[in-house]
Amino acid sequence: MKLLVTGGAGYVGSVCAARLVEAGHEVVVLDDLSTGHADAVPDGVRLIEGDINDVIGEVLAEGFDGVLHFAAKSLVGESMQDPAKYWHGNVGTALTLLDAMLEHGTPRLVFSSTAACYGEPDEVPIPETAPTRPTNTYGATKLAIDHAITGYAAAHGLAAVSLRYFNVAGAYGRFGERHATETHLIPIVLQVASGTREKVAMYGDDYPTEDGTCVRDYIHVVDLADAHVKAIGAATAGEHRIYNLGNGFGFTVKQVVEACREVTGHEIPADVAPRRAGDPAVLVASSEKARTELGWKPERVDLAGIVRDAWEFTRSRSQGA
Numbered sequence: 001m002k003l004l005v006t007g008g009a010g011y012v013g014s015v016c017a018a019r020l021v022e023a024g025h026e027v028v029v030l031d032d033l034s035t036g037h038a039d040a041v042p043d044g045v046r047l048i049e050g051d052i053n054d055v056i057g058e059v060l061a062e063g064f065d066g067v068l069h070f071a072a073k074s075l076v077g078e079s080m081q082d083p084a085k086y087w088h089g090n091v092g093t094a095l096t097l098l099d100a101m102l103e104h105g106t107p108r109l110v111f112s113s114t115a116a117c118y119g120e121p122d123e124v125p126i127p128e129t130a131p132t133r134p135t136n137t138y139g140a141t142k143l144a145i146d147h148a149i150t151g152y153a154a155a156h157g158l159a160a161v162s163l164r165y166f167n168v169a170g171a172y173g174r175f176g177e178r179h180a181t182e183t184h185l186i187p188i189v190l191q192v193a194s195g196t197r198e199k200v201a202m203y204g205d206d207y208p209t210e211d212g213t214c215v216r217d218y219i220h221v222v223d224l225a226d227a228h229v230k231a232i233g234a235a236t237a238g239e240h241r242i243y244n245l246g247n248g249f250g251f252t253v254k255q256v257v258e259a260c261r262e263v264t265g266h267e268i269p270a271d272v273a274p275r276r277a278g279d280p281a282v283l284v285a286s287s288e289k290a291r292t293e294l295g296w297k298p299e300r301v302d303l304a305g306i307v308r309d310a311w312e313f314t315r316s317r318s319q320g321a
Contacts, residue, residue: 001108002026003232004059006052006097007070008045009036012112012168014175016068016225018042023229030059031071040175052093056100066108066159066232069097072142075181076116079137090141091148098152108235109149110228113162115244115285117143120278125217125249125286128164128242135278150240159235163227163290165245166283170220170306176313177221185256186218186307190314193264200268202253204275213253215282217246220300220309230294243294246285247301255303263307 003020007013008029013036020027021042029041030048041047048059052071060067073079073089094111101109116139117132134140152158169186171177177187191197205212227245235241251259254270261268290296300306 001065013070171313215250
């Protein structure tokens with residue numbers, strides 16, 4: 001298939017683009033490079049630099065078999081401080097994309113959604129049937145887009161899949177995580193190991209968990225990308241399917257820090273800080289539906305292995321700099 005990957009110069013989008021190419025698809029990346037990097041686009045993949053809102057009609061007029069939509073604003077804290085940026089940047093842009101797909105007859109869509117749609121869960125692991133009660137603007141915008149996709153699929157025959165996931169980690173060769181504003185635990189801890197950050201803060205150590213720190217589900221970025229490859233092939237006309245993606249179990253913050261210490265050989269100072277408002281004790285996604293219907297299962301579930309891949313990428317970037 002000929003596929004357009006929006007946000008394909010970003011972390012998850014670039015890995016997904018690489019895996020799509022390896023699966024035999026023709027891939028084109030559309031990215032405005034506001035947070036992505038041109039050198040993250042896989043070799044042999046054409047990069048169109050531009051804003052979806054300005055160029056998507058012209059791009060889709062080429063003729064595509066599907067779109068994988070990663071382009072989004074994704075900082076939870078910023079979304080609460082500047083909600084307009086997220087409602088316009090995420091929801092407005094997604095509607096522009098959906099309208100252009102309808103106009104040019106693009107039949108398939110895989111949407112990079114988030115388990116933040118669920119908010120604080122009533123049950124763990126979280127199934128797709130869980131109530132959707134996002135606690136931040138970022139999650140609310142992703143949920144709104146999911147609702148829009150459901151409507152377009154029913155009304156216009158769009159074949160759509162939304163994938164909801166929590167913490168993506170690891171790297172794939174030269175494709176890895178390098179955000180200007182880093183909010184994810186593993187790269188933050190590795191910044192301490194690489195000497196670009198003094199210490200890491202663990203927010204709360206009195207939760208009802210094994211060691212008192214929060215538990216989170218970590219999924220390797222390659223496993224995540226492979227789910228997108230399967231999803232674009234499984235998309236069915238007139239249906240909008242939603243799948244949660246995760247390992248099905250979690251690791252505590254202390255376990256993540258300790259794994260980083262073991263992998264890097266660095267002491268990595270870590271201080272306990274006060275709890276952050278709205279942080280649930282445990283967030284783990286159930287992936288049973290994706291396993292059953294997509295035939296997908298995570299293969300890279302070892303925490304040390306996830307950290308090792310991320311650390312190798314971090315070191316390669318440091319040596320290159």
